[in-house]
Amino acid sequence: MAKRAILIVLDSVGIGEMPDALEYGDQGSNTLGNIAKAMNGLNLPNLQALGLGNIAPIQGVEPTDNPQACYGKMAEASPGKDTTTGHWEIAGVILEKAFPTFPKGFPQEFIQAFEEKIGRRVLGNEVASGTEIIQRLGEEHVKTGRPIVYTSADSVFQVAAHEEVIPLAELMQFCETARQMLDGDMRVGRVIARPFLGEPGNYYRTSHRHDFAIEPPHKILLDYVQEAGLNVMAVGKIKDIYYGHGVTEFVLTTGNQEGVDKTLLYLKEEKSGLIMTNLVDFDMLFGHRNNVKGYAQALEEFDARLPEILACLNKEDILIITADHGCDPTTPSTDHSREYVPLLVYGQELQRGVNLGVRSSFSDLGQTVAEYLKTSRIPHGKSFLADIVKS
Template sequence: MKKKFKRIFMIVTDSLGIGDDGRQEEFSDSGADTLFHVSQSGLLEIPTWKKLGITEITKVFNHNQKNKDHIAYMGRIIEKSNAKDTLAGHWEMMGIETQVPNPQFIENGFPAELIEKLEKAFDGRKIIGNRNASGTVILSELGDQEIKNGHIIVYTSPDSTLQICGHEKYTGLDNLYRYAKAAREICSSRPEWNVARIIARPYVGENGEFTRTFNRHDYANKPPKDTILNKLQEKGIKTIAVGKINDIFVGQGIDKVFPPASDNENMDVAIELASQKTENEFIFVNLVEFDSHYGHRRNLEGYAHNINSFDIKLAKLINAMNEDDLLIMTSDHGNDPSFPGSNHTREALPLTIYSKSFTGKNRNLGILKGLGTTGNIIARNFDLDLIDTGEDIFDKLI
């Protein structure tokens, strides 16, 4: 089969959900709608995404004028996995459905037996923290104590994670990464401890004034089977991971890595790659700050400003793309900054598909079952076997 597009760019706006997916009550998330509630701030300016067609598939406050001539194919995706986390969302895109969510330790922290094993692996350092917390808050509370006494901060978040804080000067990055790898091995040894991600959280600063750095590393569970990424590699299609993608897939099926940075910087990488005269590439980008900086921290205004910045970068990416490039945009879960608590929210997810070559008129895709719908576009384009975590809509893209 002749390839329709020479390159595919896939952007994941991490946590940018668009409301009810029919299962919100099951996840105690009734009423969550990340994009709409962010738009109620009155700060949203999204001319590029409106032109593409976002208002055709969801409510956006003060942006309700319909755009029947929108230039992208638009749909609402209902996630198949029984989860609402980063790993489940991204894995579903590439062909893995999460039927049993990984364990969480939000209520009581990690069990004593696990903590004991971790302390031994952490060179005998005493673990402090061990609760569900905001990373910046627990760092402010315990950072000085960690440095002064040689302790180590371990905490969890409203997700399946075990997070380890270490000062880049006093703990050292090498030690922090070594501890995180050991924690991954320990947690993976028992199903009841097997969190989706171990996160090494380095920071700098002195005297209670601490800042987390972009030297963070996620040690995720290894995908249980090959994904679209592995199949692309086997076909000789270059896979390029930007942001958290390499960590999420534990390097499986990845040819080139651009490590985590700010959302603006990660979009700049995508824009630079689009401006190059290449082909046979899949560029997979995660924009984590929507989730980490604004969703979990319940910063509604910050979330709005980040969408605005993204919209500007999105216009630049589209301008840089070639006629035979394809852009796919979606999200992995919701994280409504107006919702109680600091957890992810179960929501429908936006799908935006654009190419300068599109000539078709009917661009409303309706409701689609499974994030693997995105993976199947990639599979059809590069002549791979379809995956069962989504629909096949490739023939609609004309």
């Protein structure tokens, strides 16, 4: 029977501020806890059964005496709170220096150089919500053909363009140009193409988003899994985040529900190795938009799909559910938050109800997967596999 690890990253589903949250302006952030309070409780019976309520207080998600999974939470050892940093650390990369951010927009001399390279002036160059800025500047963009450039508290350079004004291929070329230019002290974690469609007052982003990441500084978990002759099946933006490292096959998704659907399809293929999924809606649609109700609904929708996932697991499979950072929609900020992330580890052949405590690095998860799949050790992290296997 195929030996598999299934790793599902609930993008931005943090579980409480880390001790250094004050340094990031994130004191009081608690994505799961604060959403639950704001909604007078969350209805997550399947995650509750696994042990989510045993990790930290979450209104409506009670601790259980017999958790079906092992549980704990993980601290981020790397500085920062962005998508690339969190995912890289899961795979064995711990950064010494955070990726640069540009809270006042990018330096004017850089923007001028970028404009010269692409042959167009740009709009924006500010910190903004992607959905808000296309509503505000979309009409001017359509009239002038000037692409919209913006950033966030994350380490990103984002270029938005209407697909009927700037064709996708040209937008991708603009982003490739930016990726080549953003180096040294300006080496952002991702350049993101943000195509959209629609009319004034009703512009909407399409599914043709593409992330231009940077290469990890050394081999990562996915490389080691591939080198061991196993499959690495990436769902969602996983391939982009890791610059394709180790990925043997991938599928892009338009949202959480399709992400679960594609994960289930990979599970039914019975291929050995690693299935790694990112469910981005929590972050992109709800966290960054401070949409508490939408975030809560998305959590409950994922919870409702969990029985389907569990039903597809083989006897030897390990299912791991975690996150990459926080993005508390109840705070004034619309940006990521420096939080612990939840850790749930389930398998039919694993022990149940083991409290894994507070892990000192996300890499502990990656090291555990490496040991389970019998690959080479990843550069960082302490495996907890011995704590969860049945003796």
